[in-house]
Amino acid sequence: MTENIKSTPKKWYASWFDTPYYHILYKDRDYNEAQHFMDNLTGYLNLPENAKILDLACGKGRHSIYLNSLGYTVTGADLSENSIIEASKSSNDTLQFKVHDMREVCTEKYDAIFNLFTSFGYFDDDADNLKTLKAIHSSLNETGFACIDFMNVDYVIENLVPEEIKTVEDIDFHIKRYVKDNHIFKEISFSADGEDYHFTEKVQAIRLADFEKMMEEAGIYLLDIFGNYKLQKFFKNQSERLIMIFK
Secondary structure (H helix, E strand, O other), X not given: OEOOOOOOOEOHHHHHHHOHHHHHHOOOOOHHHHHHHHHHHHHHHOOOOOOEEEEEOOOOOHHHHHHHHOOOEEEEEEOOHHHHHHHHHHOEOOEEEEEOOOOOOOOOOEEXXXXXXXXXXXXXXXXXXXXXXXXXHHOEEEEEEEEEEEEOHHHHHHOOOOEEEEEEOOXXXXXXXXXXXXXXXXXXXXXXOOEEEEEEEEEEOOOHHHHHHHHHXXXXXXEEEEOOOOOOEOOOOOOOEXXXXXX
């Protein structure tokens, strides 16, 4: 499906996320907004001091590092070995990183599990979404809470930019977006270091009703739903995010 032109094909999220170009393209993400979200979320959940938090699909660990700076014991987990190697440079006694598949139940139990910034819905098999939810639920302790921060599909589709060129660090990323087979696709083409590359991001168009159905099947209790990082009310056609708190 997606591969470096000269590479062996593998799952797109296991190849694209492992390249340095992924991090170049997204280097200008708003981390101040992300930190305010962490402040709002941990405050809302009223987590105990020294709470154990799992940052699931942590990437290079920027949010794990910030959560740790708030005093929490944090484990950052991601499928990308390269990202975990980079993140591990920031490890300390209360901040650890590991390679982990989110479909698998963790050996430890956590006070909170965060799956942030649309890090869900990448699998080809729908059953893996339910498997991931069950794994998150089973990895919480008795009083634990989980949060999935996903895109609001209806808002994203309504505001989709079909084509653009984004130039970062002298690389012209040619980006095309479209909806097909209940997935939102982003085709990314660029030339760098004397080679041509093409990657495809593919995220399942999972709406609130879909999550509710899966959560009911998984025995999960959905506590609250928010529509942005300020934790304001969710509106189906207006909210940029779909943030779900559950246990």
